[in-house]
Amino acid sequence: MHPRKKHVLLILLLLLSSKAEELDPVSTTIAVGMAVGAAGVTGFLSTSIFYYFKESCRPVWISFNSTRLKTDLDNMLFGQHIASRIILKAVNGFMSNTNPKKPLVLSFQGWTGTGKNLASQFIAESIYSKGMKSRHVHLFTSTFHFPHKHMINTYKSQLQQWVRGNVTNCERSLFIFDEMDKMHPGLIDSIKQYLEYYDNLDGVSYGKSIFIFLSNAGGQDITNTAVEFWKAGKGQTEITLKDLEKTLSLSVFNDQNGGFFHTSLIEKNLVDFFVPFLPLKEIHVVRCAMAEMKARNLRPNREVANKVARDMIYFPKDERVFSSTGCKTVKHKLNFYI
Incomplete structure (x- = not known):
């Protein structure tokens, strides 16, 4: 490379470092433009610079950090030895697979305040540079996004479009559905086809996306198990997934007021893990x-x-x-x- 271009590239790298955040957007844009112009560098380089400043579906913005996820789960998700272990193994395995056959589908179950939203945040922050603020992370809250029962057919159509459109834009998309226990039954089945074992649907591949469902459903069963262990003089860390998993899927499936009521997602075994969040001491x-x-x-x-x-x-x-x-x-x- 010509020495002049090397010098300009060095300037660009400095601008793209953390120090660039100290510059106002106009100054940064002018500086980068002058540097590119001075070097006569166009095409690939100018496109690369653009993607450094504007979030895109590229490794510079999306890169899984397993160590960060483990550290966050170990240090900030309190009292959740089962959830921490499942989440770490599930996300690690999925993100290390270059060609997964289906999206990763997790269902977080437990009472409010036990860490379900926090765990979702940790997953987002371990994958996306901008964490929950990433344009590739999509949070749906049932009572806000789908409030009216009489509009369920409209919601189904919108939800399909939102998922298909965002995955088309970036196959490494994360969808979080909060308050599943308050979602209208039947609505979530509208995206069932996106969670199945398909290479692609109409040219769109969903296999690298992650879907997380958050729900209070099953919370009572989890609590009952924790109380039983306590009454038997056993420590909470002695509770295993086997003690809860079957009961969880059944209670969620039969919750008449919840979004998973008799859902084909459970009938077709499309939920990879039901993750229990234990009550806190x-x-x-x-x-x-x-x-x-x-x-x-x-x-x-x-x-x-x-x-x-x-x-x-x-x-x-x-x-x-x-x-x-x-x-x-x-x-x-x-x-x-x-």
């Missing part, structure tokens, strides 16, 4: 409070964290073993003590 709530203080750039204070945890409602009532709301209200209660 007081020690887990303390850890949540400590993590929240650290996230706010505050010095973690164990005494404050203990006060927040003691303020929670627990069950069984007399023994105060499990938090009724998990870590959901920790942020607001922390404001009071800080």
Whole structure:
């Protein structure tokens, strides 16, 4: 390469480093334009520069970081030894497969505040440079996106278009469906064909996408199992997936008010893993409070964290073993003590 072009490329690399964030968009655009013009570099290079600044479906924006996922699950998903193990193995295996036969489909089950949304966030952040803010991560909330039962046929058509259009744009897309227990039965079946074992449908391949369903359905069964283990004098970490998996799929399938009610996704075994999220104990709530203080750039204070945890409602009532709301209200209660 000509020395002059090497010099210009060095300037471009510096601009594309973290220091470039300190420049305003206009200055950055002008600087890059001048550098490219000075070097006489066009075509491939100018296109590459464009993709460095504008998110695209390219490795510079989408690159799986297994170490980050493991670290986040180990350090910030509290009390969820089963979920952490399943998620890490499932996502690792899927992302390392260069030609998966079907999308990865995960269903996160458990009461509110146990970490389902947090785990989804960790998956997004381990794959996409912009995490949950990536244009390739799509979050649907049942009560917001699909509120009216009489419009279910319209929603079915829209959902098919949204999924097909976004996967066409980027095969490494992530779809998260929150509040599945509040979704109108039958709606989610509209995308069944996209989750099956097809090389492509009308020229679109869905095999490299990930679908995650979040639901409170099955939460009572999970809690009952945790209480039974506690009454038997067993530790919560002794609970295994086998103790919950069959009960979970059946309770979700038979939940008449939920989006999985008699769904073909379960009948056809298209959900790869039903991931149980266990109820949290007081020690887990303390850890949540400590993590929240650290996230706010505050010095973690164990005494404050203990006060927040003691303020929670627990069950069984007399023994105060499990938090009724998990870590959901920790942020607001922390404001009071800080």
